[in-house]
Amino acid sequence: MGRVTAGLDENVTRKDRDEQQAARRRQKANGERYQDALAAVRAQNTGHEHPAVDLLFLVNAPYACGQPIDLDLAAKVVAACRAGCVSCQTTLIPLLEADRATIAVLAGSLYVLLPGGLGSLPPVAQAWQPLAMHARLSNDGWQALAALQAMNDTDVHDLLDNVLDHWAAGGADLRFLALALHDGEDDDEDDAGPSPEYALVPGLMQASRGPLPALFLDPKTSAAGVDDLRGRCGWQPWDMTVVPEVDPFWWLRMEIATRSISEIAHTDLEGWDDVTLWQSPEPVPVARDWWDLVDRVEQVLLCGPVTCAGYDNPAAALQAAARRGEVLATVARARFW
Structure with missing residues (x-):
C-alpha cells in the first residue's frame, strides 16, 4: 500500500508540474494572470483541437540541411502551448523532442531574431544561438544541426522548453530599442x-x-x-x-x-x-x-x-x-x- 501511495503522490506532483508549465506558457501567450491561466488549463478537456498555427513559411529554413522535418507536429505543439493544453503538450512534446531536425528549424528561426548575448536564455540556447546565426548568414546549417544532434536529452529538453515559451508568446522575443521620439513640432511653448x-x-x-x-x-x-x-x-x-x-x-x-x-x-x-x-x-x-x-x-x-x-x-x-x-x-x- 505504501508503494501505491508513493506512486500516486508522484503522479499528482508530475501532473501539477505539467499544469503549471502549461499555465506559464498560456500566461505568456495571452497576457493573463497566472491563476486565471492555471484555471483555464485545468478546465481543458481531452479529444479536442486547437486553433491552427501556420508554420509553412519555415519549410525553406536552412537549419534542417535537407533532412525531413515535421512542421505539422511542430504546429500542433505550438498551438497546444498557446492554448495551455496539458494533455496535448504531454502527448506531443516527447515526439518533438525526438525530432532534432524539426527542433533545429523551430529554434534557429527564432534565435536569429534575437540580439546576441541574451542573459535570459538558458546556457544551452546561448551556446547554440551563434551557430544558428551562422547558418542563417551562410545558408549552411550543418554545424547548428550537428551541435543539436550531439546534445544530451536534458539539453535538448531545456532548449526546446525555451523555444516553445517564445513561440507560445507569438513567435519571437521582442527587443526594446531605447530610442526617443520627437513629434516633429516645436517645443518652445x-x-x-x-x-x-x-x-x-x-x-x-x-x-x-x-x-x-x-x-x-x-x-x-x-x-x-x-x-x-x-x-x-x-x-x-x-x-x-x-x-x-x-x-x-x-x-x-x-x-x-x-x-x-x-x-x-x-x-x-x-x-x-x-x-x-x-x-x-x-x-x-x-x-x-x-x-x-x-x-x-x-x-x-x-x-x-x-x-x-x-x-x-x-x-x-x-x-x-x-x-x-x-x-x-x-x-x-x-x-x-
Whole structure:
C-alpha cells in the first residue's frame, strides 16, 4: 500500500508540474494572470483541437540541411502551448523532442531574431544561438544541426522548453530599442504639455500569409496613448484577428547606411509629411533578420499603445491590451533611404 501511495503522490506532483508549465506558457501567450491561466488549463478537456498555427513559411529554413522535418507536429505543439493544453503538450512534446531536425528549424528561426548575448536564455540556447546565426548568414546549417544532434536529452529538453515559451508568446522575443521620439513640432511653448513619446519594440507577427515585421509603440509620456494614436494618427481599433489593410499614406523610413529605423510618418495627398509619429535622434541599427524581412515584404505592422511594464514580454503585453480593446493599428509601407 505504501508503494501505491508513493506512486500516486508522484503522479499528482508530475501532473501539477505539467499544469503549471502549461499555465506559464498560456500566461505568456495571452497576457493573463497566472491563476486565471492555471484555471483555464485545468478546465481543458481531452479529444479536442486547437486553433491552427501556420508554420509553412519555415519549410525553406536552412537549419534542417535537407533532412525531413515535421512542421505539422511542430504546429500542433505550438498551438497546444498557446492554448495551455496539458494533455496535448504531454502527448506531443516527447515526439518533438525526438525530432532534432524539426527542433533545429523551430529554434534557429527564432534565435536569429534575437540580439546576441541574451542573459535570459538558458546556457544551452546561448551556446547554440551563434551557430544558428551562422547558418542563417551562410545558408549552411550543418554545424547548428550537428551541435543539436550531439546534445544530451536534458539539453535538448531545456532548449526546446525555451523555444516553445517564445513561440507560445507569438513567435519571437521582442527587443526594446531605447530610442526617443520627437513629434516633429516645436517645443518652445512651455504650456504645450508633454509631447507624445514612444519606445519602439521591433517584433514579428505570424500572419496566415507568412511572417510580418511589426513595431509596437510603448507610451513613454502622458500625452502618448490611445487618444493620440486615434486622434492624431487616425488608427483604427485592432483585436489581433485580421491584419489591417495597408495605408498608403503611412511610411516607415529606413536608413540603408546604418541599417536603422529613421522615421515613422504620415503624408498628405501631395506627399508632404503631415504627422511625424517617431524620429530617431541618432542611428540605432535593428536586427539583421528583422531588416531583411522588412526589405522583403516592404510592409510593417504598426500597433499600440502597448505598455510593457509588468509583463514577461511585449507580446504578452500586446495580447492583454488587445483583449481590453485598447490597441489600434495600421500597416505602413517601408521606404529605404
